[in-house]
Amino acid sequence: MLVYLSHEHIISPLGKGSAVHFDEIKSNNIALKLIDNKTLGKVIPVGKLPENVTFNLLLTDLLSFYIDQIGLATLNDTKTKLIISTTKGGVEQFDTTSILGNINSVFDSLHITNKATVISNACVSGVMGINLGSNLIRSGAYNHALVIGLDIITDFILKGFDCLFALSESFCRPFDKDRKGINLGDCGAGVFISNDKKIAGDDSVLHTGGSSANDANHISGPSRTGEGLYQSISKSMKQAQISAQEIDFISAHGTATLYNDEMESIALTRHHMNSIPLNSFKAYFGHTLGAAGVLETNLSILSMKRNQLIASLNFETQGTSEQINVITTNSSQQVNTVLKTSSGFGGINSTLIVSKWN
Amino acid sequence: MELAITTYLSLDNSTLKKDGEVIFENSENETLLNFLKTIYKTRIGEYPKFHKMDVLSKVATILCSELVEQKVLTQNTDQYAMIFANAISSKTVDKAFQASIENSNASPSLFVYTLPNICVGEVTIKNKWTGDSIFCIQEKFDFDFFNEQIISMNIQQENSHYICAWINDDNEKLDAFLFLVEASSEKNLTLPFSKESLINIYNSK
Numbered sequence: 001m002l003v004y005l006s007h008e009h010i011i012s013p014l015g016k017g018s019a020v021h022f023d024e025i026k027s028n029n030i031a032l033k034l035i036d037n038k039t040l041g042k043v044i045p046v047g048k049l050p051e052n053v054t055f056n057l058l059l060t061d062l063l064s065f066y067i068d069q070i071g072l073a074t075l076n077d078t079k080t081k082l083i084i085s086t087t088k089g090g091v092e093q094f095d096t097t098s099i100l101g102n103i104n105s106v107f108d109s110l111h112i113t114n115k116a117t118v119i120s121n122a123c124v125s126g127v128m129g130i131n132l133g134s135n136l137i138r139s140g141a142y143n144h145a146l147v148i149g150l151d152i153i154t155d156f157i158l159k160g161f162d163c164l165f166a167l168s169e170s171f172c173r174p175f176d177k178d179r180k181g182i183n184l185g186d187c188g189a190g191v192f193i194s195n196d197k198k199i200a201g202d203d204s205v206l207h208t209g210g211s212s213a214n215d216a217n218h219i220s221g222p223s224r225t226g227e228g229l230y231q232s233i234s235k236s237m238k239q240a241q242i243s244a245q246e247i248d249f250i251s252a253h254g255t256a257t258l259y260n261d262e263m264e265s266i267a268l269t270r271h272h273m274n275s276i277p278l279n280s281f282k283a284y285f286g287h288t289l290g291a292a293g294v295l296e297t298n299l300s301i302l303s304m305k306r307n308q309l310i311a312s313l314n315f316e317t318q319g320t321s322e323q324i325n326v327i328t329t330n331s332s333q334q335v336n337t338v339l340k341t342s343s344g345f346g347g348i349n350s351t352l353i354v355s356k357w358n
Numbered sequence: 359m360e361l362a363i364t365t366y367l368s369l370d371n372s373t374l375k376k377d378g379e380v381i382f383e384n385s386e387n388e389t390l391l392n393f394l395k396t397i398y399k400t401r402i403g404e405y406p407k408f409h410k411m412d413v414l415s416k417v418a419t420i421l422c423s424e425l426v427e428q429k430v431l432t433q434n435t436d437q438y439a440m441i442f443a444n445a446i447s448s449k450t451v452d453k454a455f456q457a458s459i460e461n462s463n464a465s466p467s468l469f470v471y472t473l474p475n476i477c478v479g480e481v482t483i484k485n486k487w488t489g490d491s492i493f494c495i496q497e498k499f500d501f502d503f504f505n506e507q508i509i510s511m512n513i514q515q516e517n518s519h520y521i522c523a524w525i526n527d528d529n530e531k532l533d534a535f536l537f538l539v540e541a542s543s544e545k546n547l548t549l550p551f552s553k554e555s556l557i558n559i560y561n562s563k
Contacts, residue, residue: 039459081506087473089495094453098446099495117503118495120447121475128492135510156452159459160469211514212490213436216482220470231436231488239514345470346479348491 003134003207004200005354007192008298009065011058012185012285013047022302025284025310026330032171032183032286039155040162045171046153047185047286055090055152058188059106062148067110070192070199074144075112081142082116083133085125085149086290089118092154119290122344123253124212125149126189126293127352131210133193134352143195149294150188157289158184164220166257174254174280174312175261175326177319182255185286189294191301202358205301208337209240210352220345222259226267228349229341233271240353242337244273247353249309251300251340254280255287260343265320273339279327283313293342297352300338304356307335359515361508361551362542365430367421368563369397369534375563376424390530394420401427405484412451412471413527415480418442421523421536422481430538433485437518440478440491441507444526447495448474477525489517499524499535499560501553508539508551535560 008018013031015024031047049058066075074080089099103116119125119132126149133145151157161167161184168181193207194200213235215228223229237243250273252264261280268274281296288295303309312326337355344350368375371390374382374397382401384393394416398408402423408416425431431438448471455468470476475493482488490511496503504522511517520539526532537559539551549555 089447091447091452094449094456098449100445100497115497117506119492120473120495121493122473132492132507132510135513136506138513139509141506141509156456156459156472159464160455160466160472163464163466163469212492214479214482214488214491216486216488219476219479219483228488235514235516344475345473346475347482348475348479 001138001195002357003137004194004197004204005191005207005301006194006200006204007066007069008301009062009190010295010298011061011188013049018298018302022299022306028313030284031185037158039159042169044167044169045183045286048153049186055150056102056106058150058152059103059148060110062150062188062190063106063110063112066146066190066192072111075146076114079143080114081133081136081145082114083119083129083145083147084116085119085129085147085294087120087122087125087151088157090152121348122346123287123289123292124342124344124348124350125290127210127297127340127342127350128212130191130193130207130294130297131350131352134207134210137193137195145193146190147193147294148188148190149291151289151291152186153184168256171314172256172283172286173314174256174282175319175324176315177317179256179258179261179319181257183286185288187285187288187291187295189291189298191294191298203305205304205354206357208353208355209236211235211239212348212350215347215349217347219347222263222343223347226263226270228347229264229267229343230270232349232351233267233339233341236351236353242353244271247273247276247337247339248335249300249303249338250276250278251296251338252278252280253342254282254312256282262320264341265322265324268324269322274323275325277309277325277327279310279312293350297340297354300340301354304335304338304354308332309335360542361539363549363551363555364538364540365425366535366537366559367424369417369421370532378559378562390532410467411480412448414448414474414477414525415471417525417532417534418477418481418523419484421534422485422521425538426485431519436488438487438489439511439517439520440481441504441520441522442478443494443496443503443524444474445495445497446526446528448472450527501556535563
């Protein structure tokens, strides 16, 4: 059975719509701005949506797009799976609000009757959501799935990463030798998954494989050998029935922490993927947590549709022990198959493969 | 492929049960945290990391270790898929981390546990389980949820066992239930993986 990805949507400080975003980052426009954060007591780059945009408003905006594009009847069909990927789910009052409370109130207000499966799996939540939706369609259990990834960066989250010494006070530099940590950003992104080519449309692409694997090594640091990422890529390639030579582009996780980027270079080297063009979109948006996997898969799909590769912004000098082919300038070339990777706290790694069907 | 529930464990503030039979009791009427510590000291070997864990991780560790100690599961494998869920995410730790921020003493060791999937990570680290896993937030313990996750993870038919767990720790009132799903064989036909049997054992815990 073929599983189609379509109707990519993105909302970030750069605007609304996936094509808009591709054009903006192609022109080197970024969602990150230097912000004087009172809680941290310092100026750092953050990708902030306007202050009045709450988690609930962002989710409402994303779902309204799909109600408009796909129709409420299809979203409420018992054979449609709704998946929300988020890390903190907009919870700000820990005594009185909850992730499910926030999501249910938005669903009620939009007359969405299907219940969502809510994935809270750190930074791999987005990729995991797309894999879950795709596999449920592949199994025949569902005909369609809508995956929404979103997170709003609160002081709670900023303070958390700050106390881990993970935040960079300058614009982040994935894979560069001078990388000093992550930036964080608000984002919501969605993708529709279907077994119906007519609904997916002529410019849809295929989800051909996806999987997750655990490092079983450390809760907040990646494996030194990249074991979990290596295993996840192996399983995804096996499901997609492709070899490394067939991958035209890798959308890496590339958070710009010392250890994450190093780990990725090791896992990719173990797969002999050193020469495959690779980028991280993190320097454009920051790390958008639960949204990241959906956002970056969507931008990868745009790369396929346009046959254009986007540079890994702020990368100048190779900063990993293994040599990898980080893209330094935007270029036009045939992009038929993409590997998207992600890794998160807990030691979990999720990857997926998308390919053109025509 | 027919699936069967081959064993199950439950843990609340007063008892640890396996397959419905009490195997450890909170006879001293200890607080939840002290009860978990007593179970750890009595039933799991030396594992100092246990003490720094949040409640979700402690409970996940206790339940999975019990199955390893009883040789139902083995360590060092990529054949197990883990499907964990609850309703309240990491609320207990979220509140503690928020308080640490307000006291100008943000705690990195608390922040890490504000991601609920860390409890799965802790279990994989202790047992060297490198397979698939997922953590979801669901309104209630629900057969359809676990069934769908198994369907999704079974696409490539590479998992020997599905370790399914519901761990909800709401205001120190613990509701934890772990069940193991495997392909059915003549030996384990007694409890099919069905809505009826799952809800039955969950309600009778």
